[in-house]
Amino acid sequence: MTKPRYLTKSRFKLALGCSTKLFYTRKKEYEDTSEMDSFLQGLAQGGFQVEELARMYFPEGVAILGDDYNYDKLVSRTNELLQQENVTIFEPAFLVNGLFIRVDILEKKGNNISLIEVKAKSIDSESHTTFINQKGALSGGMGAYLYDVAFQQYVIKQGHPDWEIKAYLNLVDKSKYTTVNGLNSHFKIVPNSELRTNVEVTSGLTKSAIGESIMALINVQDEVALILNTNPIEDKTFEETVCFYRDHYANDIKIDTEIGAHCGGCEFMLHDPREGKKSGYHECWMKQLPIQKPELGKITKELIDQPKSYEIWNKPAKKAILERRFFTYELTRDDVKDDPGTYGMSRSDRQWLQIEKTNNNDNTVAVDVENLRLEMSQWKYPLNFIDFETCAVAIPFTAGMRPYEQLAFQFSHHVVYEDGRVEHHSDYINLEIGIFPNFEFIRALKESLAQNDGSIFRYHNHENTVVNVIYNQLKVSSEIDKNELIAFIETISHNTGSSAGNWCGDRDMIDLQRTVVRNYFHPQTGGSNSIKAILPAVLDSSTFLKKKYIQPIKYINLTTLNFKENFCFLTIEDGVAANPYKLLPPLFDGFSNDQLEEAIEHAKDEVRQIADGGAALFAYAKMQDATISNSERTETRVALLRYCELDTLAMVMIYECFKELV
Numbered sequence: 001m002t003k004p005r006y007l008t009k010s011r012f013k014l015a016l017g018c019s020t021k022l023f024y025t026r027k028k029e030y031e032d033t034s035e036m037d038s039f040l041q042g043l044a045q046g047g048f049q050v051e052e053l054a055r056m057y058f059p060e061g062v063a064i065l066g067d068d069y070n071y072d073k074l075v076s077r078t079n080e081l082l083q084q085e086n087v088t089i090f091e092p093a094f095l096v097n098g099l100f101i102r103v104d105i106l107e108k109k110g111n112n113i114s115l116i117e118v119k120a121k122s123i124d125s126e127s128h129t130t131f132i133n134q135k136g137a138l139s140g141g142m143g144a145y146l147y148d149v150a151f152q153q154y155v156i157k158q159g160h161p162d163w164e165i166k167a168y169l170n171l172v173d174k175s176k177y178t179t180v181n182g183l184n185s186h187f188k189i190v191p192n193s194e195l196r197t198n199v200e201v202t203s204g205l206t207k208s209a210i211g212e213s214i215m216a217l218i219n220v221q222d223e224v225a226l227i228l229n230t231n232p233i234e235d236k237t238f239e240e241t242v243c244f245y246r247d248h249y250a251n252d253i254k255i256d257t258e259i260g261a262h263c264g265g266c267e268f269m270l271h272d273p274r275e276g277k278k279s280g281y282h283e284c285w286m287k288q289l290p291i292q293k294p295e296l297g298k299i300t301k302e303l304i305d306q307p308k309s310y311e312i313w314n315k316p317a318k319k320a321i322l323e324r325r326f327f328t329y330e331l332t333r334d335d336v337k338d339d340p341g342t343y344g345m346s347r348s349d350r351q352w353l354q355i356e357k358t359n360n361n362d363n364t365v366a367v368d369v370e371n372l373r374l375e376m377s378q379w380k381y382p383l384n385f386i387d388f389e390t391c392a393v394a395i396p397f398t399a400g401m402r403p404y405e406q407l408a409f410q411f412s413h414h415v416v417y418e419d420g421r422v423e424h425h426s427d428y429i430n431l432e433i434g435i436f437p438n439f440e441f442i443r444a445l446k447e448s449l450a451q452n453d454g455s456i457f458r459y460h461n462h463e464n465t466v467v468n469v470i471y472n473q474l475k476v477s478s479e480i481d482k483n484e485l486i487a488f489i490e491t492i493s494h495n496t497g498s499s500a501g502n503w504c505g506d507r508d509m510i511d512l513q514r515t516v517v518r519n520y521f522h523p524q525t526g527g528s529n530s531i532k533a534i535l536p537a538v539l540d541s542s543t544f545l546k547k548k549y550i551q552p553i554k555y556i557n558l559t560t561l562n563f564k565e566n567f568c569f570l571t572i573e574d575g576v577a578a579n580p581y582k583l584l585p586p587l588f589d590g591f592s593n594d595q596l597e598e599a600i601e602h603a604k605d606e607v608r609q610i611a612d613g614g615a616a617l618f619a620y621a622k623m624q625d626a627t628i629s630n631s632e633r634t635e636t637r638v639a640l641l642r643y644c645e646l647d648t649l650a651m652v653m654i655y656e657c658f659k660e661l662v
């Protein structure tokens, strides 16, 4: 039997992003990377856990269970419950005129309905007033959620015109503290389980056992009313838009959308055709390119796959794309705005380098040697390279913590001496269950960095942000040595906007990523300056690194705390230096570290509060669960130690590559 083709809230949101996607979605024959992505992103954002937590605050709630695709049964069970005068339902199902929705939580009191959408995004309920700005438009980065709620309200109203509906977002409240220990561990992530959300809730858990609520119920009725009165797509009211999408989806008719920069992250993109899978992306471009650029003549896959203007770092070519110059060979120097006044490579220099090297098939590195030499001459030996592993999750682990409060549980510290010796000087890890690790962490860091007065390096802003967070936590703490620790933080960092003080230390950590950005460009990075992109590039371009790290540790003047002396950080595959991170075991069951990192990157865009915790965030959350076995605990600890050691060694390798260049 063919499944009915109803417009659901996720399809509605998908269509708002690009209406052509409605045609490709849920078709086996089309590549679709979003299913796996959305699972991992849910885990990374904490959305699944928050959904289960939110339900706990409605102990009278009844869940609609059953096969997600047995629409009639779900609706009929919902209708049965709705016969009651007062009822709270989790995941009630509504099917009206080809539109199908399930609501996270619905409270019915007679004809008064509260429609509640649960999200892991945080809010400060004490300062929040509205998501509508002074110009009368939506603000606060909640647009997608608000459209989602508006769609749900619209569908319910169609079926129940007599109901008085109020819409709410149920968000994680940063102004609140959890009052119980181990809250997070009551909502245990169990990958690849049979559970709907892959979250196992502690059996018999009660509302009182989870303490004071850390959620905020935000009335968004004004925002929903605003959306219902606007035109989501040109010349179409909200209702017309919904019907337009519904009818095209029901009849499986493709809506053509103009190709452009928005195609860059298309989930229906497949570059290497596999058996039984098609690329929706290529279908779009195959159809649209002859219309948009008739001068190209016959369109082939190879032609479509040429490097695109929207792939250039920091997306300088918006105007070019509007002018349908989709390919990098169509860009000129005028497309990258000059940004004079900076020393070393400016942003526009790097963008133009990327364009030129892409167009010339030139895979050689570009370096501003003079400037690099000048920068490096200001560094003081011995050099200290540090990296933190942290965790900031929606549901806190210990009493007294706020949602998304930053926990610093691990660091690694490498020292490089002027004579070239490299020492893995120290590392710190605290995975103890229910312990707030930040103050012990900063004490250990202070001790480790006190062994010399050389320059300290971080990679990007994370380490500076974290010590600022700890600074604020220390200010309101009663730690005996808080003044000493605060003074230490002031020597190795500078204040951020949200800090309780104003300082810039004598040993303010040097951002190695900025040194990369100002002085080094390798085409293989695709313009990315993340350490995961730069490391393979420096390994590829440096003869010194290749020669050194292909040898076992014991032969290369390097000490290690976590690897065996016969371990080699570098292998060469098909003549190319392999990424050393690939040699590490996964930090979380069932997923590669790359997949976890990618999910965190997306989650950062979505819920923002997650900092650069990376894959270690998952591992830390797992270790806070008292029920995991000792062997798994030991394995994860060892994996975390190696992972963090490689993070600082990667910085050392970048330094060594630069040293060779100057």
Ligand code: SF4
Binding pocket: 018, 019, 020, 021, 257, 258, 259, 260, 262, 263, 264, 266, 267, 268, 280, 281, 282, 284, 285
């Ligand atoms: S390729 Fe572009 S137009 Fe086609 S579905 Fe993807 S984003 Fe939409």
